[in-house]
Amino acid sequence: MNADFGVIGLAVMGQNLALNVENRGYTVAVYNRTRARTEEFMEKKGQGRKLIPSYLLSEFVASLTTPRKIILMVKAGGPTDAVLEQLFSLLSARDIVIDGGNAHYSDTERRIELAQKYDLRYLGVGISGGEEGALHGPAIMAGGDKEGYKQVEQILTKIAGIGPEGACCAYFGPGSAGHYVKMVHNGIEYAIMETIAEAYNLMSRGLKMSAREMADVFGEWNSSDLSSYLFEITEKILRRVDPETGNPLVEMILDQAAQKGTGKWSTQGALDIGSPAPTIAMAVFARVISALKEERVRASTVLSGPDGRIDTDRGQFLQDLFAAVQITVISAYAQGFHQLQDASRERGYSLDLSEVARVWMAGCIIRAKSLTQMAKAFRDEPDLPLLFLVAPFKEIWEVSQAGMRRVVVQAHAAGIPVPAIDSVMDFVDAYRSARLPANMIQAQRDFFGAHTYKRVDRDGVFHTKWEEE
Ligand SMILES: NC(=O)c1ccc[n+]([C@@H]2O[C@H](COP(=O)([O-])OP(=O)(O)OC[C@H]3O[C@@H](n4cnc5c(N)ncnc54)[C@H](OP(=O)(O)O)[C@@H]3O)[C@@H](O)[C@H]2O)c1
Known part of the structure; x- marks a missing residue:
């Protein structure tokens, strides 16, 4: 029995992706550097499935029909290079190699050149949706060898998430286009997560709301135009009680945000091409500052400031906060799309932004109801520089900016940091300034x-x- 598709790397993403492909009726070859991981996978999840495990890379390669279609789901950076170095020399001309990890776009460009020397078809493919997405339908952002994509398109489309406008899988352009789109996706993800954290802080520290009350607010927002995956999980997070203490679990979690680097790359990418992405940058810096826990604890005893309380009409403030959050979230996407447009020009990707918005509608972490309107905006005007220039985003700005301004003023007066919200206020005010x-x-x-x-x-x-x- 020969396999239709191969997966290298059997950590959470690789395992689930292999199962997803197998679920669609394909025979899947699997390989992992450490044998024990493959054995455990086969024992726990592989029983009765069309999976072919191999314990040598050469055996894995031999188990695939040609042209071979192989996806790597291994740790980004050096580990990916280590696998490719061995793999390339074992393959035949025109085999297809897909890097499904979070590669930096410059690494993808370099690997494409190397693959060409072996006459291989190389694809850099961003896959979003985490563990669950990989199993049930991720968003798939492909780039690289177009002919190679055509040959794996059917498989990738079948395993992708299904959004309101079809399967969330597309080919975005040559070279590192797919990984660049995924990188900016992650930058937007950082910005939205920071925005939600700021809203949570304003409600919790400023208004002294309970976790349950805040969960209700996020639930309400999630039934509005703000409806999206990240708002949905925030409500669930706020409702979770720590069994050990009886406190809301979120309050028991140390306030130091970790990061794997894609938000930083996205910001560096924006700086490299002179694209304005201040909110994504502020979200990265907010995580960096959060990590300085010891310094912050010391400074909290040295530097004075307001006590964080916001004494105001709660109903009005929550209405204003919705406005501020809505504009900030739209701006996170708007800045991301702007960066993609600039990068497309600079790097020759020929990106179709309406297609990017369409692919983000399901499967990925930044999936949101408003992406339908964003896709339409870019279909109507492919070179639209900023979403706020057209309906319905222009109207949202018009209606919501007053509330947002009040939130920024009250947050600063109370001494509560709102770097993402603040950066958007400045960004749009600067962007709309003729001088x-x-x-x-x-x-x-x-x-x-x-x-x-x-x-x-x-x-x-x-x-x-x-x-x-
Ligand atoms: N986790 C997510 O939610 C998520 C979402 C989107 C994209 N991604 C990307 O998807 C890829 C896989 O992610 P993951 O979280 O499943 O796993 P991961 O922890 O990033 O990587 C673990 C895998 O890489 C292999 N590996 C590490 N060093 C290696 C080396 N030097 N040579 C060969 N193989 C090596 C491991 O093999 P051993 O078992 O032998 O150590 C294992 O199979 C990554 O690029 C990640 O950035 C992850």
């Missing part, structure tokens, strides 16, 4: 560095000897 104070920056650059400047009244490049009258 910004950058003229002063240009004057300063010219003053100390003779960097020259342009004038508003005539063409040309100018330099002033500022210290000479």
